[in-house]
Amino acid sequence: MAATIKQIAGRLNVSVATVSRALNDLPGVGEKMRRKVRRTAAELGYVPDFHARALVSGKVPFLGLVVPDITNSFFPALALAVEEAAAASGQSLILLNTNWRRDRLAQALELLSSRRVSGLIVAEPLDAAILDSVDLETVSNGLVLAGVEAPGGTGLCSVMVDDRDGGMQVGRHLVECGAHRIAFVGGPSESPNSRDRLEGLTIGLGISGGAAAIVSVTDGAWTEESGYRQADRLLRDMVPDAIFAANDLLAIGVMRRLVESGIAVGRGVALAGYDDTHVVSLTSVPITSVAQPTAQVGSLAVKLLGQMLSGDSGCGDAVLKPSLVARSSTLEFSNLHVLAPRDAQGA
Amino acid sequence: MAATIKQIAGRLNVSVATVSRALNDLPGVGEKMRRKVRRTAAELGYVPDFHARALVSGKVPFLGLVVPDITNSFFPALALAVEEAAAASGQSLILLNTNWRRDRLAQALELLSSRRVSGLIVAEPLDAAILDSVDLETVSNGLVLAGVEAPGGTGLCSVMVDDRDGGMQVGRHLVECGAHRIAFVGGPSESPNSRDRLEGLTIGLGISGGAAAIVSVTDGAWTEESGYRQADRLLRDMVPDAIFAANDLLAIGVMRRLVESGIAVGRGVALAGYDDTHVVSLTSVPITSVAQPTAQVGSLAVKLLGQMLSGDSGCGDAVLKPSLVARSSTLEFSNLHVLAPRDAQGA
DNA sequence: CGGGATGGCGTAAACGTTTACGCAACGTAA
DNA sequence: TTACGTTGCGTAAACGTTTACGCCATCCCG
DSSP: OOOOOHHHHHHHTHHHHHHHHHHHSSSOOOOHHHHHHHHHHHHOOOOOOOHHHHHHHHOOOOEEESSOOOOOOHHHHHHHHHHHHHHHHHHHHEEEEEEHHHHHHHHHHHHHTTTTEEEEEEOOOOOHHHHTTSOOHHHHEEEESSSSSSTTSOOOOOOOOOHHHHHHHHHHHHHHHOOOOEEEESSOOOOOHHHHHHHHHHHHHHHHHHSSSEEEEEEOOOHHHHHHHHHHHHHHHOOSSSEESSEEEEEEHHHHHHHHOOOOOOTTBBEOSSSGGGGGGTBBSSOBEOOOOHHHHHHHHHHHHHHTTOOOOOOEEEOOEEEEEEOOOHHHHHHHIIIIHHHHOOO | OOHHHHHHHHHTTHHHEEEEEEETSSSSHHHHHHHHHHHHHHHOOOOOOOOHHHHHHHOOOOEEEEESTTTTHHHHHHHHHHHHHHHTTOOOOEEEOOTTTTHHHHHHHHHHTSSSEEEEOOOOOHHHHHTTOOHHHHHTTEEEEEESOOOSSOOOEEEEEOOOHHHHHHHHHHHTOOEEEEEEEOTTTTTTTHHHHHHHHHHHHHHTTOOOEEEEEEOSSSSSSHHHHHHHHHHHHOOOEEESSSSSHHHHHHHHHHHTTTOOBBTEEEEESSSSOOGGGGGOOOOOOEEEOHHHHHHHHHHHHHHTTTOOOOOOOEEEOOEOOOHHHHHHHHHHIIIIIHHHHHH
């Protein structure tokens, strides 16, 4: 049985206050006594009860990161970044995986209002229904969103990555690669991230002035299976020049479906994903993707959280820029459709 | 400010006991009063303070999973399995990532003794030094190891996967594929998992009776970089027929190095990994790997933990069997070196 | 109509800490 | 010497719950 402060006090015939002071390096206790307390604490195998400590002091040494899908490598990468940033400020991280389930998300938020964590970084969208189920006033200072936009009205703090810009970069890149008929394979239709990436794509195609046009938009979940199914539906009608998947997982699903149809990714169809997870650089033909600045997102989120907790209520929303990473899945297509004509000209 | 049970009681002119009973569906309170309490609790946005609750009841609704590297997809997969099993028994999961750092591991164990979690599932090795730093008696019932062996002497509970068997399966498979000079690319030299997989490999090669022999053993970390470096060292001396990497991450690193040398994976060299993470099925040439029964590991670990917490101290250690998943990285080699001679015979 | 159950509620102790306050003893300066 | 600050410690309240216990009605059965 874990020893308590009271047992230590009893053994030494001193008061619990003295023991507490001794153990916490607070003034008001002699050096000799401090050593005695330390020693018996070690002997008894004393471990402080965080619950009791948190109950009275109101402070908890943990912050939580809520992710929707731990299986999607993007989130472990984010977790790593957040963890490092948190460690730098002396806090450690616990990870909550919701599996895209609303009850788990609500539970995670409750974790915050029940003061089990000092702060929460949430990396998935919060809709009105969820927000209704928690006390916003209580929760709002101690919560920062990462990579998702704050719902309107709520003064929630967030650090965003510019999805529209990412989509734009992809759009321009695809036009440069010589793609004309472009398909977008989206995430859930209600996801702002997915919508913004599509919007960006449209803008990117527009400003590139190419004859490019988006020929199809589909929707589903953020999974490989959804990518596969959407590609399947897509191929019934047409074979586009290029496919932009709102997600690397989707992109991989799309790729699987393309391969099944004997369509060579990068040759027959250009393919781009989003998140630049490690796996897209390893696939049979490496997939072009948009890298999110996870390290910055993590450190900024932790920083903002720290400010909020220390009273600076100035919710300095931040928005970072992603960057396109071009790989064979589009470059090869480019070689065939852009350089090849030139070569033909030269010949 | 989050409302307390006391405020609700004050508003209704009843005692806190009544409120507590009403909210927790305990008997001893009238239906009418229960409804009134519920309503004002909702009005005030009451959220129970888990700290206070845990302090008095000694029960915490969370169990923790400690993983060494959240970036290694094997662990998210395990996390998912554990989470589902935990959810089935009404508990939710928090994830701790140690990044292979001992201080983080110690911190995670402290989390258990400080009663912030009801139980802990640890998926990385615990050595003597770590165990010394915590109160074993306190910690040991509430702790189960998953996928790693319990250190001798400590009566720690564990659910293992038979690494030796996995290695054996790989060994036999490689011999069947016609490999003779086989290299092993290991994890950290002190890792029992790595050692067992190597031992299994040796045994597998032996009982297959082939002229196969292990020509090299190296060691490092469980990372892709380590795999790359080890393959680099390996290739200075020789080009083996087959390489067995103790880990998929290592295997991918090895693959990267092989590709750089223009050695065709699956043709020039057979390659096998371990864990059967999703990525090895997506690489340019899909990599043969050994699948761990994560779902069973997860549910068994949770089950054992439940038994321990409810007093059944019978620490029923379990050991499960892995299964080899053969892919092109070895099958292609097999076609070239086993079937081809037969064809030649036939011709 | 009296008796013991029973249901509904309040009182208060307990969980393990932190911390404001009080109180001696001791030293130091006038 | 007096007066006063400082050091070292104890007392006790507080944090927000749960829960054993006791009390007063009410009800049912004989």
